[in-house]
Amino acid sequence: MSTIDLNEISGLPLKLKNGKLVFGAGMKKVVPEGRIHVRMKAVLKNPTAKAPKEFYDMYRDIALEKDRKTILHNKLRFDITVLPGFKVGDEYNKTFGHYHPKVPGTNTWYPEVYEVLHGRALYLLTNHNEFLVYDARPGDKCLMLPGFAHVTVNPGKEPLVMANWVYPGFNSNYGPIEKLRGVQWYYTEQGFVKNKKWNQAPSIQLLSAKEFPEFGFLNEPMYKTAMKNPKKFDFLSTPQRYAKEFKKYLI
Numbered sequence: 091m092s093t094i095d096l097n098e099i100s101g102l103p104l105k106l107k108n109g110k111l112v113f114g115a116g117m118k119k120v121v122p123e124g125r126i127h128v129r130m131k132a133v134l135k136n137p138t139a140k141a142p143k144e145f146y147d148m149y150r151d152i153a154l155e156k157d158r159k160t161i162l163h164n165k166l167r168f169d170i171t172v173l174p175g176f177k178v179g180d181e182y183n184k185t186f187g188h189y190h191p192k193v194p195g196t197n198t199w200y201p202e203v204y205e206v207l208h209g210r211a212l213y214l215l216t217n218h219n220e221f222l223v224y225d226a227r228p229g230d231k232c233l234m235l236p237g238f239a240h241v242t243v244n245p246g247k248e249p250l251v252m253a254n255w256v257y258p259g260f261n262s263n264y265g266p267i268e269k270l271r272g273v274q275w276y277y278t279e280q281g282f283v284k285n286k287k288w289n290q291a292p293s294i295q296l297l298s299a300k301e302f303p304e305f306g307f308l309n310e311p312m313y314k315t316a317m318k319n320p321k322k323f324d325f326l327s328t329p330q331r332y333a334k335e336f337k338k339y340l341i
């Protein structure tokens with residue numbers, strides 16, 4: 091297996107070696123939480139198809155030790171997820187998928203921002219009535235819009251490595267996705283296939299992975315952007331103050 095250098099793309103001294111993250115100078119090793127087949131069966135198109143035991147690894151709260159105070163003070167958390175490239179039956183490897191809760195006392199859900207570090211990602215977003223898909227490549231930043239469930243698919247053979255900034259003070263909600271065996275569409279070698287558990291499947295709308303200047307995403311690793319100007323990522327902890335900016339991206 092090969093070694094992939096993630097230093098330039100992530101802004102952190104990281105490598106992917108034999109599918110696992112290797113932490114460089116100034117970082118402490120983070121032990122990942124693995125998502126395994128027995129759990130994923132609940133959302134697979136074909137739960138009885140042969141599959142590897144491990145689906146993906148979530149490395150939570152990654153940082154340069156010198157940045158820890160800044161990250162904590164600004165109510166942020168930086169995570170990296172690694173999804174190897176494989177299929178279960180004809181369906182490509184993916185994350186379980188979840189919703190975020192609302193900010194207490196408001197009518198706004200917590201958002202999140204993803205960045206592809208290696209490979210390719212399809213980010214599937216749905217709020218029941220709409221189904222949005224970002225087709226993202228290394229360096230692309232994609233906003234998980236408030237109120238939208240999100241699933242990440244690795245549609246290739248290469249491992250997908252992706253990062254996210256998120257507000258650390260909430261628990262994600264996996265129940266609605268589990269109840270309906272995933273979101274409305276599965277991504278397979280034939281393309282998108284309807285999930286029959288849903289009565290209705292909204293048509294698929296492609297979103298380009300654009301730059302979002304209002305939110306401070308630049309053409310650089312978003313770890314660096316946040317450490318230079320953490321206030322730019324305030325929208326993650328207090329999205330209720332950014333209704334106007336989010337509205338622009340809701341179709």
Ligand SMILES: [Fe+2]
Nearest residue numbers: 190202240262
């Ligand atoms: Fe999320």
